[in-house]
Every structure is written in structure tokens, then in C-alpha cells.
Amino acid sequence: MDVVARHLAAIDRLRTRDLPAGGAGHHTVELETGRPGTAADHLHALREAMAQRLGARWGEAPPWGQLTLRLRLARGEEIPEPWATLCLRTDELDVWQAGEVWLAVGVADRDEADDIRLLATVTRTAPP
Numbered sequence: 001m002d003v004v005a006r007h008l009a010a011i012d013r014l015r016t017r018d019l020p021a022g023g024a025g026h027h028t029v030e031l032e033t034g035r036p037g038t039a040a041d042h043l044h045a046l047r048e049a050m051a052q053r054l055g056a057r058w059g060e061a062p063p064w065g066q067l068t069l070r071l072r073l074a075r076g077e078e079i080p081e082p083w084a085t086l087c088l089r090t091d092e093l094d095v096w097q098a099g100e101v102w103l104a105v106g107v108a109d110r111d112e113a114d115d116i117r118l119l120a121t122v123t124r125t126a127p128p
Contacts, residue, residue, distance in 0.1 A: 004053065025124055026081060026125065027121065032118040040109055050094070054096060057098075059096065066090055073088070081125070083123075083128055091106075
């Protein structure tokens with residue numbers, strides 16, 4: 001199984017998990033991790049390949065830039081989870097509504113001192 005197919009299978013399993021009771025609930029998983037400088041291009045390419053396949057399932061959508069959400073947070077606006085955390089960790093997300101849940105895929109690479117992570121999130125909370 002190729003790496004994209006393996007990550008898509010992990011996302012499908014994530015979508016079938018029960019979301020935490022109470023509130024909107026969400027799950028975020030790290031699909032792959034790499035060191036800064038060596039893995040960034042690889043993880044961004046994986047995200048793009050996954051977005052193409054997920055777009056074929058649920059419709060094509062442009063990536064969602066996270067700068068506006070970061071500015072809204074900085075002004076004191078309350079942004080619901082998991083979107084508040086995701087906007088601080090990623091520069092853009094690929095987002096789809098899949099049935100009753102929202103799915104987001106992005107590369108967490110904003111912290112230069114930390115590893116780079118390919119993330120997938122499922123939530124009942126619509127993006128703000």
C-alpha cells in the first residue's frame with residue numbers, strides 16, 4: 001500500500017471513531033512526522049496528494065489560509081476548537097464536510113523548534 005493510501009485509510013478509521021461526548025468533540029492525529037528542513041517538502045507533497053484524492057470523494061475545495069483566524073484570535077475573538085489550535089499550528093488546511101463531520105488535513109510547520117507533522121482532524125464543529 002502506498003503512503004497516501006495508508007494515510008487515507010487512517011483518515012477513514014478516524015472518521016468512524018466516536019467523537020468525544022459533550023460539546024462538539026474532535027480528534028486530531030499525526031499521520032507522519034519529520035525533522036524541520038528535511039521533511040517539509042515531503043509532507044506538503046503528501047498533503048497535496050491526499051487533498052486530490054479526498055477532493056475526488058467530497059468535492060474540490062481550495063486550501064483554507066489560517067492567517068485570518070490567527071488575526072481574529074489576536075483580537076480576542078473566541079475561535080472554537082479544534083480550529084483555534086489548528087490555525088496556530090498550520091498555515092493552510094484542506095477542509096471538507098463529510099456527512100455530519102468536518103475533515104481537515106494540514107502540515108503543522110509553524111514552530112521552527114519542533115518537528116513537522118502531517119495532521120488530520122475530524123470534528124462536528126464547522127469552521128468559523
